[in-house]
Amino acid sequence: MTKKFKMQDLDCANCAAKMEMLIKKIPGVEDASMNFMMQKLTLTADDDRFEEIVREAQKVCTKVDDGCLILR
Amino acid sequence: MTKKQKKTLVRILVTGAAFAALFVLEHAGAFASLPALVTVWFYLAPYLLISYDILIKAAKNISHGTVFDENLLMLVATVAAFAIGEFSEALAVMLFYQVGELFQSYAVGKSRRSISDLLDIVPEYANVEEDGGFKQVDPDEVEVGTEIVILPGERVPLDGVVTEGSSLVDTKALTGEPVPRSVNAGDEIVSGCVNGAGTLRVRTTKAFENSTVTRILELVENAGNRKAKVENFITRFARVYTPFVTCCAVLLAVLPPLFFGGVWTDWLRRACIFLVISCPCALVISVPLGFFGGIGASSRLGVLVKGSNFLEALAETDTLVFDKTGTLTKGEFRVAGVYPESGSEAELLEFAALGEGFSTHPIAHSIREAYGKPLDLSRVTDVEEQPGFGIRAKIDGKAALLGSGRMLDAENVAYAENDAAGTVVYLARERKCLGSVVISDSVKPGAKEAVAAAKRLGISRTVMLTGDRSRAAEAAARELGVDEVRAELLPAGKVEAVERLLDAERGRGKLAYVGDGINDAPVLARADVGVAMGSMGSDAAIEAADIVILDDDLGKIPATVRIARKTMGIVRANIVLALAVKALVMVLGALGLANMWMAVFADVGVAVLAILNSMRTLSLGKTE
Numbered sequence: 001m002t003k004k005f006k007m008q009d010l011d012c013a014n015c016a017a018k019m020e021m022l023i024k025k026i027p028g029v030e031d032a033s034m035n036f037m038m039q040k041l042t043l044t045a046d047d048d049r050f051e052e053i054v055r056e057a058q059k060v061c062t063k064v065d066d067g068c069l070i071l072r
Numbered sequence: 073m074t075k076k077q078k079k080t081l082v083r084i085l086v087t088g089a090a091f092a093a094l095f096v097l098e099h100a101g102a103f104a105s106l107p108a109l110v111t112v113w114f115y116l117a118p119y120l121l122i123s124y125d126i127l128i129k130a131a132k133n134i135s136h137g138t139v140f141d142e143n144l145l146m147l148v149a150t151v152a153a154f155a156i157g158e159f160s161e162a163l164a165v166m167l168f169y170q171v172g173e174l175f176q177s178y179a180v181g182k183s184r185r186s187i188s189d190l191l192d193i194v195p196e197y198a199n200v201e202e203d204g205g206f207k208q209v210d211p212d213e214v215e216v217g218t219e220i221v222i223l224p225g226e227r228v229p230l231d232g233v234v235t236e237g238s239s240l241v242d243t244k245a246l247t248g249e250p251v252p253r254s255v256n257a258g259d260e261i262v263s264g265c266v267n268g269a270g271t272l273r274v275r276t277t278k279a280f281e282n283s284t285v286t287r288i289l290e291l292v293e294n295a296g297n298r299k300a301k302v303e304n305f306i307t308r309f310a311r312v313y314t315p316f317v318t319c320c321a322v323l324l325a326v327l328p329p330l331f332f333g334g335v336w337t338d339w340l341r342r343a344c345i346f347l348v349i350s351c352p353c354a355l356v357i358s359v360p361l362g363f364f365g366g367i368g369a370s371s372r373l374g375v376l377v378k379g380s381n382f383l384e385a386l387a388e389t390d391t392l393v394f395d396k397t398g399t400l401t402k403g404e405f406r407v408a409g410v411y412p413e414s415g416s417e418a419e420l421l422e423f424a425a426l427g428e429g430f431s432t433h434p435i436a437h438s439i440r441e442a443y444g445k446p447l448d449l450s451r452v453t454d455v456e457e458q459p460g461f462g463i464r465a466k467i468d469g470k471a472a473l474l475g476s477g478r479m480l481d482a483e484n485v486a487y488a489e490n491d492a493a494g495t496v497v498y499l500a501r502e503r504k505c506l507g508s509v510v511i512s513d514s515v516k517p518g519a520k521e522a523v524a525a526a527k528r529l530g531i532s533r534t535v536m537l538t539g540d541r542s543r544a545a546e547a548a549a550r551e552l553g554v555d556e557v558r559a560e561l562l563p564a565g566k567v568e569a570v571e572r573l574l575d576a577e578r579g580r581g582k583l584a585y586v587g588d589g590i591n592d593a594p595v596l597a598r599a600d601v602g603v604a605m606g607s608m609g610s611d612a613a614i615e616a617a618d619i620v621i622l623d624d625d626l627g628k629i630p631a632t633v634r635i636a637r638k639t640m641g642i643v644r645a646n647i648v649l650a651l652a653v654k655a656l657v658m659v660l661g662a663l664g665l666a667n668m669w670m671a672v673f674a675d676v677g678v679a680v681l682a683i684l685n686s687m688r689t690l691s692l693g694k695t696e
Binding site for chain 1 (some may be wrong): 122129132133136137142173176177183184187293294296297307310311352353356360361364418449
């Protein structure tokens with residue numbers, strides 16, 4: 001399943017690149033793309049674990065830049 | 073400006089004023105008699121004001137286990153500067169860092185807005201008839217097949233077919249084409265256009281999520297996800313850059329004083345310079361911003377570029393391959409000449425029109441159109457159509473043949489060969505050739521100019537692919553100024569032809585293929601850059617192509633190549649500028665020849681310059 005999420009307070013381009021790299025490493029993620037310009041995350045991951053993966057992704061984002069939220 | 077940005081601006085202004093005051097006081101010698109431990113407080117107060125959010129963020133990120141974080145590095149650099157007694161530098165570094173950050177977020181926000189203004193094509197509502205009146209509903213909720221009403225001046229909310237009314241619609245937002253298009257009952261209408269003066273009733277044919285507007289928006293939004301080679305390079309570079317510079321800083325601060333008897337404060341100062349330039353921000357932000365602007369500028373022309381990588385490839389294109397029919401030519405066939413061997417032209421044309429009376433082939437259509445009078449089709453019997461060859465029938469009970477030279481050869485009918493440019497249909501009655509009709513397709517207006525413009529841009533090889541006979545194809549190529557022709561190709565042959573051209577191209581520039589996207593999807597996919605033309609609303613074309621030209625204007629190809637090249641030029645200039653300045657300041661810093669001010673310039677100054685430079689891409693193509 002591929003889903004798009006709007007990002008809130010994604011302030012730095014370098015952080016976006018780091019987040020993208022780390023989200024791609026989450027098990028079950030097929031592809032992830034953090035679009036800094038559009039402030040959007042496109043995530044392709046396993047259907048049955050999708051919710052869990054989004055939560056993981058949020059953790060990664062918080063780790064890189066505290067206060068950056070994936071809006072659901 | 074957002075609330076957050078305004079708040080930062082106020083902090084910057086207050087700190088800036090404090091900084092100026094302190095600067096004057098210091099130079100007037102006001103602090104000369106005070107001990108450093110007292111003076112430092114004058115600087116610490118504004119420092120805390122300008123840096124508290126960075127402090128908090130750095131602390132939080134450390135607690136999450138992130139170490140090489142620009143916030144922390146900034147903090148370490150400034151605290152170290154305080155430690156070695158460079159108070160005003162410490163304050164300045166933080167102040168300008170914040171100025172840079174504010175500018176960055178403002179610039180990015182501004183570009184983002186200018187792109188969305190550009191793509192201001194999203195309809196807000198659809199009028200659905202209800203109880204004799206209209207009700208405005210979300211286009212998302214309108215089901216396929218619903219009848220909607222579009223009032224004068226409204227945006228067409230959904231793709232559909234006009235059932236009643238006529239109007240002129242403005243497609244400028246979609247195609248960049250300023251001339252309005254006229255629509256009448258029975259015509260298709262595309263979402264995103266603006267209705268002119270007439271009221272239209274439209275039966276929708278697509279749901280909102282599949283309609284043209286939504287697809288176009290998605291394409292442009294997702295374009296940033298397909299990254300160009302330079303972007304990937306920058307991402308990889310950024311990943312190693314910060315740790316590398318930070319390690320250098322640590323080594324610089326520790327090794328010389330420890331082993332070579334250097335002065336601690338001196339080497340700490342040099343290390344601070346490294347820390348201040350440790351953020352690759354200038355590159356990481358300006359490169360995608362540049363591509364974003366370039367893609368946005370193309371959209372303004374009505375050209376959708378599906379990814380930064382395609383813009384990059386288009387900039388390197390030196391071979392341009394065109395499909396002929398429907399791309400360089402109108403795809404509308406017309407009778408160009410009637411050549412009777414005996415009898416009159418009118419008689420021959422009537423014979424041809426009768427023979428082709430039942431066929432749906434475009435050639436048949438053009439012959440009937442040229443004849444222009446009603447036909448008595450009861451005179452035609454036993455029609456048999458051989459695709460690719462022609463038609464065999466009986467006209468007034470006499471055997472008739474209408475077809476290519478190959479068909480007459482196969483039937484052993486003698487004929488005089490006609491070398492006129494175009495498709496030749498030979499006509500024979502009772503095995504005797506009566507003459508021939510030549511059908512040609514007219515060249516699109518602007519096609520010749522577009523080919524010439526592409527050549528002026530240094531595209532060294534232009535090739536035309538066609539299924540036509542060589543002679544007709546060569547005549548068309550000469551007219552258009554295309555260098556080479558591959559004629560008599562079957563659809564599969566086009567892929568092969570492009571593959572051979574790609575082989576010749578290997579290791580040099582890129583190859584772009586331009587087609588109408590109707591039956592050349594495999595070729596579009598095979599080329600380095602596949603460009604589909606005139607395909608507003610054609611799903612297949614938008615799916616298969618890398619670049620979609622929404623209207624029929626070939627002139628947009630050279631225009632887009634120009635945008636692509638300028639974008640690449642700006643992006644490369646930014647990379648060179650940022651790397652060169654940073655490297656220079658680092659070398660000077662290590663040698664003890666640079667100061668904090670230079671470091672601030674290498675970090676914030678370069679980022680600002682690179683962003684300003686990248687923002688130029690937004691206005692590319694405005695003058696064209």
